[in-house]
Amino acid sequence: MMCLSLEKWDNFIIDMDGVLWRGETPLSGLQEFFTALRGTKRNFVLATNNSNRTVNQYLKKLRRMGVQVSQEEILTSAQVTANHLANTAPNGSRVSVIGGDGLRTSLQEHDFEITDENPAYVVVGFDHNLNWDKLNTAVLNIRAGAVFVATNSDATYPTEAGTGIGNGAIVAAINTSTGETPIIVGKPEPPLYKQALQRLGGSPAQTIMIGDRLETDILGANRAGITSLLLLTGVTTQDNLTDSDIQPDFVLPGLPELTNAMLSKSETTPDTVEQSL
Numbered sequence: 001m002m003c004l005s006l007e008k009w010d011n012f013i014i015d016m017d018g019v020l021w022r023g024e025t026p027l028s029g030l031q032e033f034f035t036a037l038r039g040t041k042r043n044f045v046l047a048t049n050n051s052n053r054t055v056n057q058y059l060k061k062l063r064r065m066g067v068q069v070s071q072e073e074i075l076t077s078a079q080v081t082a083n084h085l086a087n088t089a090p091n092g093s094r095v096s097v098i099g100g101d102g103l104r105t106s107l108q109e110h111d112f113e114i115t116d117e118n119p120a121y122v123v124v125g126f127d128h129n130l131n132w133d134k135l136n137t138a139v140l141n142i143r144a145g146a147v148f149v150a151t152n153s154d155a156t157y158p159t160e161a162g163t164g165i166g167n168g169a170i171v172a173a174i175n176t177s178t179g180e181t182p183i184i185v186g187k188p189e190p191p192l193y194k195q196a197l198q199r200l201g202g203s204p205a206q207t208i209m210i211g212d213r214l215e216t217d218i219l220g221a222n223r224a225g226i227t228s229l230l231l232l233t234g235v236t237t238q239d240n241l242t243d244s245d246i247q248p249d250f251v252l253p254g255l256p257e258l259t260n261a262m263l264s265k266s267e268t269t270p271d272t273v274e275q276s277l
C-alpha cells in the first residue's frame with residue numbers, strides 16, 4: 001500500500017473542532033502533530049467557523065492541551081466577519097449581535113457600534129445564552145431592513161456527548177421567520193479562505209485544508225482550488241463520506257496518520273499520489 005506523502009504542501013489551513021479536539025478533550029496525537037508542523041517549518045492557520053470564543057480564549061485552550069501558537073496563527077469566523085464588514089460597511093455602522101465574546105470583541109475592534117436599536121446589520125453567531133428575546137429582536141430588526149449576516153451555517157457541533165446543535169439552527173430559525181437568506185462569511189464561503197490565504201501568503205496550489213466536515217471545510221476548499229483532506233475524528237463518518245457528493249482529495253482516520261503523512265517523503269511524483277485510507 002502506498003503511503004500518503006504531504007511533502008509538496010507548505011501551507012496548512014486547519015479546522016479545530018473535530019480535528020484538534022472534541023469539546024474540551026484533545027484528540028489523540030495533538031502535540032505530536034504540532035511538533036511535526038513546527039519541525040517541518042509548515043505555515044499554518046487554525047481556522048474555525050466557531051465565532052463564540054476570542055483568539056485569546058483559543059490560545060489558552062491550546063496551551064491547556066500543551067500546544068503553543070501565536071495570535072496570527074488563529075483565524076475565527078468572528079474575525080473574518082468583522083474584517084468582511086469593515087471592508088463592505090460604512091465606518092462605525094450599527095450592528096446588532098447574537099453571539100458570544102468572540103464575535104462582540106472582533107466587531108468592537110473594528111469600531112462597530114453594537115446596539116439593538118436601528119442596526120444596519122444583524123450578525124448571528126453561536127450563542128450559548130440564546131433566548132426568545134434575542135431571536136425576536138433579530139427578526140424585528142431584519143424585517144425593519146437590517147442586513148442579515150451569519151458567521152457560519154454549520155447545522156451541528158461536535159461535543160464529547162455526541163453531535164450537538166450548531167449555529168446553522170439559529171440562522172434557520174431567523175430565516176424561517178423573516179424569509180431572508182443571510183450573507184454567510186465562514187466556510188464553505190470564500191471570505192474565510194481568502195483571509196486564511198492572505199495570512200499564509202501563499203497560493204491555493206501550495207495550500208491544503210484539513211477538516212472534519214464535508215459541507216464546510218472540504219466543499220469550500222474544493223471550490224477555492226485548495227487541496228482538501230478529511231479526518232474522520234469529527235462529524236463525518238465513513239458512511240456519510242460514501243453517501244456524499246462532496247469528496248475530499250484525501251481521507252485519513254486521525255491526527256497520527258496525518259502526522260505520518262506530513263513527515264513522509266514522496267517516493268513518486270506528487271501527482272501520482274492517490275486518495276489514501
Ligand SMILES: [Mg+2]
Pocket residue numbers: 015016017018019211212213234
Ligand atoms: Mg470541525
